[in-house]
Amino acid sequence: MPTIIDGKKISSDIRDEIKLQVEALKNEGKRAPHLAIIIVGDDGASHTYVGGKITACKAVGFDYTLMQFAGTISEDKLLKHVDQLNADTDIDGFIVQLPLPAHISVEKITMSISPEKDVDGFTNENFGSITSKVPLLMPATPLGVMELIKRYEIETEGKNCVIVGASRLVGAPLALMMSNEANATVTLCHKYTKDLASHTREADILVVAVGKPGLVTKNMVKEGAVxxxxxxxRIEDPSKKSGFRLSGDVDYEEVAPLTSHITPVPGGVGPMTIASLMINTLQAAKNNLK
Structure with a gap:
């Protein structure tokens, strides 16, 4: 039977660790870290994710500010709010929840965030620092994946790591982290990759980040892989109270018996993204309080 990688438990452990550090800051007469969250429009999933981030802030003792704007806000007005947060010394870090309405450039908004406050790790400076000996604020989801690998003591040195999905949010930064920090041999696959299965079957560690439910089946995974x-x-499911269920990119029922370790969906990587956001906010606060 495979080891189920429990992101809920690890994220809970991280919250407990951060809570202790926040209490230590307060005992030194310093204020709690402060995270601001901008959300634009009425996207249901976005509001759910933001709710999870606020819950995490409360759990670790962070202060937080929620800024909600109508989907009709202009790009210029949103940029002004970003500039205000950049200048506010009481705000240690902030995020702009994605997706944004079509008339607003995600790249323009993201790149206007001060790298010191970019707790999602999206800016060019933070992204580029992955290859530095002094990394800055790391992209949140890849950081969460790395935490799972470390805390489950999964051997990475010299292992073949195949990452399916080359997005700037997950696949591309994770490839750099697995190569530089974990000393793995990394293959980064994307939509132009020929014969995907021939690559995934070589993986000692297989990471899938595409957003295509059931993309990876048992014939694409070698025995003993992580x-x-x-x-x-989100897939519509009338049997669920919410009206939907969450599906991963891996056919879990088929693939799990072959693996040594596997993350479930939900409850695997998802909680770790928010945990990483808390890690980055604490780091940004420590840097700011210096």
């Missing part, structure tokens, strides 16, 4: 499923897609 499988980390980053994909999270």
């Amino acid at each position: 499988v980390i499923d980053v994909g999270t897609t």
Whole structure:
């Protein structure tokens, strides 16, 4: 039977660790870290994710500010709010929840965030620092994946790591982290990759981050592999109270028996993204309080 990588438990452990550090800051007469969250529009999933981030802030003792704007806000006005947060010394870090309305450039908004406050790790400076000996604020989801690998003591040195999905949010930064920090031999697959299965079958560690439910089946995974499923897609399901269920990129029932370790969806990587956001906010606060 495979070891189920429990992101809920690890994220809970991280929250407990951060809570102790926040209490230590307060005991030194310093204020709690402060995270601001901007959300634009009425996207249901976005509001759910933001709710999870606020719950995490409360759990670790962070202060937080929620800024909600109508989907009709102009790009210029949103940029002004970003500038205000950049200048506010009481705000240690902030995020702009994605997706944004079509008339607003995600790249323009993201790149206007001060790298010191970019707790999602999206800016060019933070992304580029992955290859530095002094990394800055790391992209949140890849950081969460790395934490799972470390805390489950999964051997990475010299192992073949295949990452399916080359997005700037997950696949591309994770490839750099697995190569530089974990000393793995990394293959990064994307939509132009020919014969995907021939690559995934070589993986000692397989990470899938595409957003295509059931993309990876048992014939694509070698026995004993570690499988980390980053994909999270909402699928309509009338039997659920919410009206939907979450599906990963890996056919879990088929693939799990072959693996040594596997993440479930939900409950695997998902909680770790928020835990990483808390890690980054604490780091940004420590840097700011200096």
